[in-house]
Amino acid sequence: xxxxxxxxxxxxxxxxxxxxxxxxxxxxxxxxxxxxxxxxxxxxxxxxxxxxxxxxxxxxxxxxxxxxxxxxxxxxxxxxxxxxxxxxxxxxxxxxxxxxxxxxxxxxxxxxxx
Amino acid sequence: xxxxxxxxxxxxxxxxxxxxxxxxxxxxxxxxxxxxxxxxxxxxxxxxxxxxxxxxxxxxxxxxxxxxxxxxxxxxxxxxxxxxxxxxxxxxxxxxxxxxxxxxxxxxxxxxxxxxxxxxxxxxxxxxxxxxxxxxxxxxxxxxxxxxxxxxxxxxxxxxxxxxxxxxxxxxxxxxxxxxxxxxxxxxxxxxxxxxxxxxxxxxxxxxxxxxxxxxxxxxxxxxxxx
Numbered sequence: 001x002x003x004x005x006x007x008x009x010x011x012x013x014x015x016x017x018x019x020x021x022x023x024x025x026x027x028x029x030x031x032x033x034x035x036x037x038x039x040x041x042x043x044x045x046x047x048x049x050x051x052x053x054x055x056x057x058x059x060x061x062x063x064x065x066x067x068x069x070x071x072x073x074x075x076x077x078x079x080x081x082x083x084x085x086x087x088x089x090x091x092x093x094x095x096x097x098x099x100x101x102x103x104x105x106x107x108x109x110x111x112x113x114x
Numbered sequence: 115x116x117x118x119x120x121x122x123x124x125x126x127x128x129x130x131x132x133x134x135x136x137x138x139x140x141x142x143x144x145x146x147x148x149x150x151x152x153x154x155x156x157x158x159x160x161x162x163x164x165x166x167x168x169x170x171x172x173x174x175x176x177x178x179x180x181x182x183x184x185x186x187x188x189x190x191x192x193x194x195x196x197x198x199x200x201x202x203x204x205x206x207x208x209x210x211x212x213x214x215x216x217x218x219x220x221x222x223x224x225x226x227x228x229x230x231x232x233x234x235x236x237x238x239x240x241x242x243x244x245x246x247x248x249x250x251x252x253x254x255x256x257x258x259x260x261x262x263x264x265x266x267x268x269x270x271x272x273x274x275x276x277x278x279x280x281x282x283x284x285x286x287x288x289x290x291x292x293x294x295x296x297x298x299x300x301x302x303x304x305x306x307x308x309x310x311x312x313x314x315x316x317x318x319x320x321x322x323x324x325x326x327x328x329x330x331x332x333x334x335x336x337x338x339x340x341x
Binding site: 008010049051060064106 | 226228250251253254257258261290293294295296
């Protein structure tokens with residue numbers, strides 16, 4: 001990821017658990033959020049925080065880049081946002097995107113376990 | 115107790131760099147030159163101890179890993195010999211055990227070498243003022259270390275607050291945001307609390323890390339070693 005897109009990924013992981021098909025969706029959504037941040041944020045560092053507890057897995061992908069207005073999402077952003085949200089919903093999870101022009105972007109992916 | 119921190123401090127902070135890579139020290143020195151006075155450099159534990167005792171700097175930027183023992187050995191060597199000097203660990207090290215070890219030996223914070231020059235200068239000022247500096251990674255380590263213990267209710271009686279093996283729910287909230295890459299200022303805005311309150315929570319977590327009787331910490335460290 002870092003090499004392909006020229007960004008530094010600051011990853012922090014709390015907890016651990018065995019892999020499952022639903023978790024693969026979390027990984028894929030995280031990956032997509034990272035690529036999105038690398039392509040559009042305009043900054044060189046992206047933070048990833050993953051927390052695994054007994055009942056859920058949460059991942060936050062955050063950049064301090066240029067952000068965008070969620071009300072007027074450009075088509076390319078809309079596509080990615082929708083695919084992350086859609087992917088998580090198909091696997092029984094949720095995804096939220098927070099962004100504002102100049103305020104960076106944070107994608108929050110959540111999946112209940114068990 | 116602590117000097118008033120912040121940009122209004124008239125006197126420039128005196129900083130010592132301890133790292134076994136000369137090129138890295140040179141880089142940090144030039145990056146920090148505008149903000150602080152780098153008054154000395156050392157590349158071995160022995161030299162660092164002598165230098166810190168001699169110069170009594172405000173802040174020591176301390177490498178966690180060095181061939182002859184690293185940050186912990188410097189802290190142990192200086193011991194009580196530089197009572198007003200504060201230590202900030204600066205490293206690429208990923209090993210949780212080492213990072214927690216240097217904090218427990220007395221460092222006031224831990225930042226990774228990917229930190230920007232501005233953030234590093236800010237961290238030095240914060241540590242000099244007696245506050246704690248938690249990078250996302252340190253926040254993650256702490257959350258991990260305390261994960262198995264239930265949170266202390268925020269409104270628990272004072273006696274329970276003294277429980278050093280557990281975090282309060284609020285401390286957890288603050289650490290999670292720091293782990294997500296939020297600055298202290300952003301944490302304050304997100305939780306509708308003052309920047310000062312964020313500092314208080316972080317300092318309280320640092321105290322627990324340093325003073326906890328380690329029931330949770332040692333269990334966690336042991337589990338980590340097995341991985």
